[in-house]
Amino acid sequence: DTEVTQTPKHLVMGMTNKKSLKCEQHMGHRAMYWYKQKAKKPPELMFVYSYEKLSINESVPSRFSPECPNSSLLNLHLHALQPEDSALYLCASSLDGNYGYTFGSGTRLTVV
Amino acid sequence: SQQGEEDPQALSIQEGENATMNCSYKTSINNLQWYRQNSGRGLVHLILIRSNEREKHSGRLRVTLDTSKKSSSLLITASRAADTASYFCATEMNTDKLIFGTGTRLQVFP
Secondary structure (H helix, E strand, O other), X not given: OXXXXXXXXXXXXXXXXXXXXEEEEOOOOOEEEEEEEOOOOOOEEEEEEEOOEEEEEXXXXXXXXXXXXXXXXXXXXXXXXXXXXXXXXXXXXXXXXOXXXXXXXXXXXXXX | OOOEEEEOOEEEEEXXXXXEEEEEEOOOOOEEXXXXXXXXXXXXXXXXXXXXXXEEEEOOEEEEEEOOOOEEEEEEOOOOHHHOEEEXXXXXXXXXXXXXXXXXXXXXXX
16 A cells, blocks of 8 residues: 545535544555645645654644544644635655655645 | 745646756755645655755656755656646755745646
């Protein structure tokens, strides 16, 4: 299995909802990442987990809450989001610095 | 935070022509990577070049890195319509911190 699987592919949520994005990889990769990408912009790093521990938080608002239950799974819990949080959320994983990152196909989130 | 800038922002060429994209970055890096993204979906890793390497090839791709000028270039030879996509350079400054450049939108006309 050489893929990163993200679910759901699309999500529409209200500003008072709580939802979660899920990411899974079975490549034995050490690190997992969340990126946010707005239209016609580059991906922006949000969080990094290394060996299931949060190692980087790029000053992301607390309405985004990451979780890494095990080495294969990464979640992003969403609560009280704003319309400007609408974006493509990308998950990625990597083995080490000698190889590139493997990205999932993303979750397109719309906050209404 | 944004580390790299790419130029051109957009590039249109005919099939069979070569496409060159340039990337400049600001701080010291461990490695530089190039990715392709089709239609705003997931990114596909194309090639990684380490800070002590100057040139790398993969199929129709050639990447150069000049750490003294803090710049890199991606050359796609004999372009095909299927190469139409956005291309991003990304720099890994510290372990696990991969920051993307602004991207180049490439359009290849049949």
